[in-house]
Amino acid sequence: MDARHDDSPPTTAGLIPQQLKNLRRTLDLSQRALSARIRYAPSHIADVERGRRLPSEDMARALDELFAPPLPFTSLLATAQSELVADYGRMIVQRENDAVRIQAFTSSVIPGLLQTEEYARELLSKGLPRESPESIAARVEARMARKKIFDREDPPLYRVVMDECALMRRLATNTAMCKQFRFLLDIAAHSHVTIQILPVARGIHAMQGGSLTVLSLHDGSTVATVESFKSGDPTDSPSRVSELLETLDTAKVDALTPADSLTVIQRYLEECENAA
Numbered sequence: 001m002d003a004r005h006d007d008s009p010p011t012t013a014g015l016i017p018q019q020l021k022n023l024r025r026t027l028d029l030s031q032r033a034l035s036a037r038i039r040y041a042p043s044h045i046a047d048v049e050r051g052r053r054l055p056s057e058d059m060a061r062a063l064d065e066l067f068a069p070p071l072p073f074t075s076l077l078a079t080a081q082s083e084l085v086a087d088y089g090r091m092i093v094q095r096e097n098d099a100v101r102i103q104a105f106t107s108s109v110i111p112g113l114l115q116t117e118e119y120a121r122e123l124l125s126k127g128l129p130r131e132s133p134e135s136i137a138a139r140v141e142a143r144m145a146r147k148k149i150f151d152r153e154d155p156p157l158y159r160v161v162m163d164e165c166a167l168m169r170r171l172a173t174n175t176a177m178c179k180q181f182r183f184l185l186d187i188a189a190h191s192h193v194t195i196q197i198l199p200v201a202r203g204i205h206a207m208q209g210g211s212l213t214v215l216s217l218h219d220g221s222t223v224a225t226v227e228s229f230k231s232g233d234p235t236d237s238p239s240r241v242s243e244l245l246e247t248l249d250t251a252k253v254d255a256l257t258p259a260d261s262l263t264v265i266q267r268y269l270e271e272c273e274n275a276a
Helices: 012-026 032-038 042-050 057-067 074-085 089-096 116-127 133-153 173-186 237-253 259-274
Strands: 099-106 159-165 191-196 211-217 222-228 230-235
Touching: 012 042, 012 057, 012 074, 012 259, 032 057, 032 173, 042 222, 057 074, 057 237, 074 133, 089 099, 089 133, 089 211, 089 222, 099 237, 116 133, 159 237, 173 211, 191 237, 191 259, 211 237, 230 237
Parallel strands: 099 159, 159 191
Antiparallel strands: 099 211, 211 222, 222 230
């Protein structure tokens, strides 16, 4: 995620360090002096200015309060995080904040909005082996930031069907996997979140090998995306969305009830803890 040194147009992630350095120098502040003003370590500030990491949301807010820039750091950060999402998934991620209901299906992994930091890091590291550790860290932070939609006063209803294979595929350590199972149980305790597990014993299903996300938006429209291996198909076509929802309904019928699904997740957690 290092800042660009060629003649290609800068990304938003590249604009953040440029703006920070310019504003800091305008006020004649050293990195140590800025550290004292915003309460972040000089090494942390240096990493942001070198483009090695994105600022956290709290740091971006602190910079906005200090500098009051025309382009707020909080806005630049949000854009930079969206740019870390694959092109085919960007439409969905950018509109999650406008959703009143999110419906999803995953066939082999825990859905992004329900992933722990450790799960997301291992998944992204395996899927993007050429990315630097700094880039992976930025992608993980962006994914974790998306979960803040559940902290809103009016969080969207979240309904997901997960193939049991997503629970069976383990992380490198039992500790990290147990933490992921606990997170699923904890978030499912909220009234706006429903998790259903589609057991392997139910056999082949209509959504084998892919994932689906459908957003119902405040303005009454619906958008969706189907993803497979490093590719996706976003759509807002009413006929296509209707077709995808019919397929999702089939998966829901084949899945366990929410209560039975939590029992299955609890069993996987206990097996994980016993193996630790």
